[in-house]
Amino acid sequence: MINILDKTFVPFISRETIEKRIAELAAGINADYAESCPVFIIVLNGAFLFASELVKNVSLACEINFIRLSSYSQTTSTGSVREIIGMDANIAGRDVVIIEDIVxxxxxxxxxxxxxxxxxxxxxxxxxxxxxxxxLKTPVDMRYVGFEIENKFVVGYGLDYDGIGRNLDAIYVLA
Known part of the structure; x- marks a missing residue:
């Protein structure tokens, strides 16, 4: 168990399990874009650890860009999305892979x-x-999904609770 601010979390997905699944996702990307130079758009702040491990396992020439969005307050989605840092890549005619921590x-x-x-x-x-x-309230087609999980609040591996817990090397669920 770990405590973050006023909440207690318990282990949910181990570092080893996460790393193995990320390698599998990267293998799929390597196969799917073997003839391309994709642009990876990494959604900050949460996706930074996942994206780092994923792109380290991608053996293709690629471009990396970042965007920062916000839609959460404490443990709840606000239902509105604010763009804090905009993307500046020219992606016209390019293959794009958006890397997100959680949908x-x-x-x-x-x-x-x-x-x-x-x-x-x-x-x-x-x-x-x-x-x-x-x-899910709005349908989203996702090609590369690490893990489908229950509708529970999680932290670690880039995911946070009020800015804390992103540095944990595994994923923990609210107890």
């Missing part, structure tokens, strides 16, 4: 996909470490 309601991702598609990429795919199918 739960789908609201943030659907808005980001619309923004990316408005920039005329060749293709857009999603790579997410976690997906909560029960929480």
């Amino acid at each position: 739960d309601t789908g609201l943030t991702m659907s808005q980001l996909i619309a923004k990316v598609k408005s920039m005329s990429p060749k293709s857009v795919e999603i790579a997410t470490l976690l997906h909560k199918p029960e929480a």
Whole structure:
């Protein structure tokens, strides 16, 4: 068990399990984009650890870009998405893979996909470490999903509770 601020969390997905699954996702990306130089758009802050491990396992020439969005307050999605740092890559005619830490309601991702598609990429795919199918309010097509989990609040491996817990090397669930 670990305590973060006023909450207690218990182990949920181990570092070893996460690393093994990330290697599998990277192998899929390597195969799917063997003839391409994809642009990875990493959604900050949460996806930084997942993205780092994922792109280290990708053996292709690629470009990396970042965007920062916010839609959470404490343990709950606010339902609105704010863009804090905008993306500056020219993605017209390019294959794009958006790397996200977690897709739960789908609201943030659907808005980001619309923004990316408005920039005329060749293709857009999603790579997410976690997906909560029960929480989905807006359909989102995700090609690369690390783990489908129940609709529970999790921290670690980039995911936080009020800014704390991102540095944990495994994923923990609210007790």
